[in-house]
Amino acid sequence: MELVNNVICPFCGTLCDDIVCKVEDNEVVGTFNACIIGHSKFVHAEGAMRYTKPLLRKDGEFVEISYDEAIEKAAQILVDAQRPLMYGWSCTECEAQAAGMALAEDVRAIIDNTASVCHGPSLLAVHDTGYPVCTLGEVKNRADIVVYWGCNPFHAHPRHMARHAFARGFFRERGRSDRTVIVVDPRKSDTAKLADIHLQLDYNKDYELVDAMRSILMGHDVLYDEVAGIPKDQIVGAVEALKEAQFGILFFGMGITHSLGKHRNIDTAIMMVQDLNNFAKWTLIPMRGHYNVNGFNQVCTWESGYPFCVDYATGTPRYNPGETGSNDVLQNKEADAMMVVASDPGAHFPQRALERMAEIPVIAVEPHRTPTTVMADLIIPPAIVGIEAEGTAYRMDGVPLKMKKVVKTDLLSDLEIMEKILEKAKEIRASK
Ligand code: SF4
Structure with a gap:
């Protein structure tokens, strides 16, 4: 058995970089340091749900085809479509995302990632009001007030608190005891149970x-005895605590990005952090879910100037969330072909979007059986980044990290698949 050290976990946006993998016969058989979710990803990379050959749907049944045939078929579908949609990208490396951007530009597709159904409102708010961010290392070493708003890291990012928010740091030698933790959540979540102050607001x-x-x-009075179901005294007490911080951090999740008000909630939350900087050092970090959802927003911005929902129909990038988002073009029945990479819209999109997906050719570049692959016409299985292929990923705080290859595989990587489809698409168009 071999031990591989300092492996980065390819599951959530915390990107824990201290995982040790136990490898036997070219398979990960165990891990040290990973949480239960990260551990499952490593040890269940193989298994009955894993695709090992490309599959094409013929007469309702999947038949095995070669990679070359699958690449050609995928390129043909994208070239033939009038409004191809390329969606997903959050569970793969930045290099594959960049190749996907080049492909989207070439076939004049709409390219979008899972942010359009999670932290898209945060991205829109950042356009309006800025992004007073810090690193998770600064949180660990400096933060004395930690706010979790609309998120439940106890279950969604299980090591986030232990490694960063509650950990012993340079200026926080006693770890959790040196910090005040405030949770804002309508539910008494398991994270809220660990808080010093729980602001249990009404939904929305x-x-x-x-x-x-x-x-x-700002020194004004609040005219009501309670706001959002919370007594005024409790709100005033919480604000006083925020003002007293030496270094405060606001972590926020989909409980606030997707409650009523959406990006306007984040606008005003960012402005609150800016206001707090009149009293103390304050920063914020969105709790990104998929391990490289942030990476796509970075890559997409370098390549097109916009972070998601980019439409290359005219040959130049156009950006108008609400019109050029995946759900917009699916539900409006504009998209006439779809390539899904490293994500599972079949499990998460609304009914009307799924109905459109069922009507059009769907290519799934995905290692495992999912609700998306079940409705796909073509499945191309890639190597899993962070386990079978290396590549770059961006942590939730915007720090890029190099993912390791832990075991070998004969499967093509997402990057190779994208590059080959692009090459073939160019050939098909040149021959027309
Ligand atoms: S907290 Fe996230 S990145 Fe860390 S081990 Fe768990 S799933 Fe992996």
């Missing part, structure tokens, strides 16, 4: 609560 009242907190910060 995030905007009202942030607004009241900003009013208090």
Whole structure:
């Protein structure tokens, strides 16, 4: 048995970089340091649900085909389509994402990632109000007030608190004891149970609560006895605690990005962090879910100037979330072909979008059986980045990390698949 050290976990946006993998007969048979979710990803990379050959649907049944045939078929579908959609990208490396951008430009597709159904409102808010971010290392070493708003890392990012928010750091030698933890959540979640202060607001009242907190910060009175279901005294007490910070961090999740108000909630939350900087050092970090969802937004911005929902129909990038998002073009029945890479819209998109996916050719570049692959017409299995292929990923705080290859495989990587489809698409167009 071989031990591979300092492996980065390819599951959530925390990108833990201290995983040790036990490898036997070219298979990960165990891990040290990983949480239960990360461990499962490593040890269940193989198994009954894993695709090992490309599959094409013929007469309702999947038949095995070669990689060359699958690449040619995928290129043909994208070239033939009038409004191809290329969606996903959050569970693969930046290099494959960049190759995907080149392919989208070549076939004049709409390219979008899972942010359009998670932290898209955060990206829109960042356009309006900026991004006072810091690194998770600064949180570990400096933060004395930690706010989790609309997120439940206890279950969604299980090592986030232990490694960063509660950990012993340079200026926080006693770890959790040196920090005040505030959780804002309508539910008494397992994260909320660990908090010093739990602001248990009413559902969909995030905007009202942030607004009241900003009013208090600016020295105004709040005219009501309670806001968002929280007594005024408790809100005033929480704001006083925020003002007293030496270094404060606001982590926020989909509980606030997708409650009523969406990106306006994040606008005002960012402005609250800016207001807090009149009193103390304050920063924020979105709790990104998929391990490289942030990477796509970075790559997409370098390549096109926009972070997601980019439409190359005219040959130049155009960006208008609400019109050029995946759900927009699916539900409007604009998209006439779809390539899904490293994500599972079949499990997460609304019914009307799925109905459109069922009507059009769907290519799934995906290692495992998922609700998306079940409805796909063509499945191309890639090597799994971070286990079978290396590549770059961006942590939730924007720090890029190099993912390791732990075991060998004969499967093509996402990067190789994208490059080959691009090459073939160019050939097909040249021969027309
Ligand atoms: S917290 Fe996230 S990155 Fe860390 S081991 Fe668990 S799943 Fe992997």
